[in-house]
Amino acid sequence: MLDLRPNRIFVLQCAAIALFALAHLAGLLALADAGPVAEKFFHQYLDLNSEGTPAAYYSALGFLATALVAGHLARHERARRAQRFWMVAALLLAFFSVDEAASIHEGFQVIGRLFLPQKGIFYFAWWAPYLAVLTPVVVALAPGLLGLPRRTRNMLILAATLFLTGALGLELLESRVVDAAVTAAAGGGEHARPTHTFALLAMVEECLEMLAVALTLRALLRHAAETAPDARIHVSGLGGRRSTASTPGLERTRATP
Numbered sequence: 001m002l003d004l005r006p007n008r009i010f011v012l013q014c015a016a017i018a019l020f021a022l023a024h025l026a027g028l029l030a031l032a033d034a035g036p037v038a039e040k041f042f043h044q045y046l047d048l049n050s051e052g053t054p055a056a057y058y059s060a061l062g063f064l065a066t067a068l069v070a071g072h073l074a075r076h077e078r079a080r081r082a083q084r085f086w087m088v089a090a091l092l093l094a095f096f097s098v099d100e101a102a103s104i105h106e107g108f109q110v111i112g113r114l115f116l117p118q119k120g121i122f123y124f125a126w127w128a129p130y131l132a133v134l135t136p137v138v139v140a141l142a143p144g145l146l147g148l149p150r151r152t153r154n155m156l157i158l159a160a161t162l163f164l165t166g167a168l169g170l171e172l173l174e175s176r177v178v179d180a181a182v183t184a185a186a187g188g189g190e191h192a193r194p195t196h197t198f199a200l201l202a203m204v205e206e207c208l209e210m211l212a213v214a215l216t217l218r219a220l221l222r223h224a225a226e227t228a229p230d231a232r233i234h235v236s237g238l239g240g241r242r243s244t245a246s247t248p249g250l251e252r253t254r255a256t257p
Helices: 006-033 035-046 054-075 080-102 103-113 127-146 151-187 195-229
Strands: 002-004 233-238 241-245
Touching: 006 054, 006 195, 035 241, 054 080, 054 195, 080 103, 080 127, 103 127, 127 151, 151 195
Parallel strands: 002 233
Antiparallel strands: 233 241
16 A cells, blocks of 8 residues: 655655755856856756756656556546546646656747747747647646536646746746847847846746646645545545545545544
């Protein structure tokens, strides 16, 4: 039996996010008087906006863990619509995990530049075709999301809002910052390198995304404790409620204050 504590897991995830943010800030401050070797170290290990860093793989693992819980819910749901919802959600989260590790979204940059001007909010153009591909999937998930219990639904909506604020909202700001820097560089302006501004925006973006994943995992674990009695899982630390089931068919037991 797997014993999980959603609140404790969430706190640990928040602590990890804070450590990644502090490391990013420390590395950014150290770059002021550092040479190329230190800069390379920063981008390989500490930069939250770089690919292939410990933070990027942590994010990928977070998506993967959440996808596994969603798949677990799909397996143990009795209602067919709920099964479809959790299965599609699990596949989407698994895709995000692979994307985070392999940077699939970067390939959409080429597609975006075919249709959008490379300036302003479209300087990083990957998000437009990426969003166009994912929107039908999100729309298909909407009825299942609205049919969830209120607490689970609200937590997932909050997580999605945080994720979109980071992945889309701050990405647009970063695009404008970089575009302004490139324009200034071309004109000989003195603000040709938006290193700190861009790096701080990227840090907030990645932290919001990781926090959204942590909230999603917490919501799914709590939902599993309350609605999946046939799971080989024990979720505790839910304010007096416990859900235990070690064998298929075993009914859930609860203890309320």
